Amino acid sequence: MKDHYSALGLSPSATLADIKKAFRQQAALHHPDRSSAADAAARFRLVQAAYEVLSDPDKRKAYDDNRQRNLLDSPIDTARMIWQDYISRII
Numbered sequence: 071m072k073d074h075y076s077a078l079g080l081s082p083s084a085t086l087a088d089i090k091k092a093f094r095q096q097a098a099l100h101h102p103d104r105s106s107a108a109d110a111a112a113r114f115r116l117v118q119a120a121y122e123v124l125s126d127p128d129k130r131k132a133y134d135d136n137r138q139r140n141l142l143d144s145p146i147d148t149a150r151m152i153w154q155d156y157i158s159r160i161i
Contacts (some may be wrong), residue, residue, distance in 0.1 A: 074120035074133065082134065086125065093121040 075082055076091040098104065100113040107113070123129045138148055 072116065072119070073137075074123050077116050077120040078124070080124075082137075084124075089121065093117065093125075097121075121131045 075084070078089065080088060080092050084092070091100055097114065098115040100110050100117055102111045102114060123133050
């Protein structure tokens with residue numbers, strides 16, 4: 071699973087304005103017409119994909135939910151939340 075937040079250099083708590091700003095910066099940096107790096111096109115597509123997901127509220131929620139399930143954000147906090155939910159159902 072690709073980490074869209076790291077592709078844009080953001081934290082998961084970033085606002086929509088932060089996402090737009092980071093996208094513009096990263097897109098300008100990695101655009102194939104501006105960058106002579108061999109992997110510029112691939113990096114640009116990665117940045118575009120990240121922006122496509124994070125700028126749409128529904129896609130971002132689904133991505134964040136999946137990210138949390140995969141323990142990417144905070145494994146300890148996610149595990150704690152899972153166990154608390156499990157124990158509350160049992161008791």
